[in-house]
Amino acid sequence: xxxxxxxxxxxxxxxxxxxxxxxxxGMGKTGxxxxxxxxxxxxxxxxxxxxxxxxxxxxLPKRGFNKPNRKAYAVVNLGLIQxxxxxxxxxxxxxxxxxxxxxxxxxxxxxxxxxxLAKGVFDTKLDLAVTxxxxxxxxxxxxxGGSVTITAxxxxxxxx
Numbered sequence: 001x002x003x004x005x006x007x008x009x010x011x012x013x014x015x016x017x018x019x020x021x022x023x024x025x026g027m028g029k030t031g032x033x034x035x036x037x038x039x040x041x042x043x044x045x046x047x048x049x050x051x052x053x054x055x056x057x058x059x060l061p062k063r064g065f066n067k068p069n070r071k072a073y074a075v076v077n078l079g080l081i082q083x084x085x086x087x088x089x090x091x092x093x094x095x096x097x098x099x100x101x102x103x104x105x106x107x108x109x110x111x112x113x114x115x116x117l118a119k120g121v122f123d124t125k126l127d128l129a130v131t132x133x134x135x136x137x138x139x140x141x142x143x144x145g146g147s148v149t150i151t152a153x154x155x156x157x158x159x160x
Contacts, residue, residue, distance in 0.1 A: 071112040076130075078137055079120010080106060095127040098151075116148070 019031040033040040048055045081101075085092040089104045098114045101107045107114055113131025118140050126146035133141075138148045 073113050073115040073132060074107045074109065074111045075115050075117060076101060076107055077117050077119040078122040078140055081116075081126070081128075082120065082122050082124055085124055085126075092124050092126060095129055097129045098131065101130075113151075 017027060017032075018025060019027045022028045030040065038044055038046070048057055050056070081090065081096070084090045084104055084106050090096060090100060090106070094100075098107070098110055101114060102110060115132035115134075116128060116130050116137045117134050118136035122140050123144050124146070125144055126141055127149070128141060128146065129149040129151055131151055133148050133150060141148050
């Protein structure tokens with residue numbers, strides 16, 4: 001096969017519709033917009049407009065609630081911490097703080113704190129100091145002979 005023999009599959013590409021190029025093109029004169037009316041004119045953006053009637057998205061009841069001051073935690077699984085220790089990216093003998101997790105590349109940013117969850121296989125003795133941890137994560141760390149320290153929530157700064 002040579003470069004000049006390469007081509008797309010039949011029907012893979014479709015020619016662009018050239019509007020307003022004469023009556024013979026089948027898209028001349030009104031250019032597929034019909035005759036008169038708001039949608040035939042240029043610069044029209046109607047989106048949810050229903051001709052003066054209350055739009056459907058406004059008539060339907062609203063559900064749910066977004067808490068304005070909710071906390072956003074960076075989440076880490078114990079299985080990932082185990083992998084990073086085995087890879088030598090985290091020193092398992094020293095205390096593992098949130099700054100250590102960020103420096104190792106396991107967490108990108110702290111947000112309102114780092115929360116540890118129990119997903120994955122974990123069997124290393126660790127001393128963890130994080131903002132939060134699930135009950136099962138604390139149990140898993142303590143079962144392997146380590147300890148989890150829950151630190152106080154530090155307020156988020158503009159730099160983070």
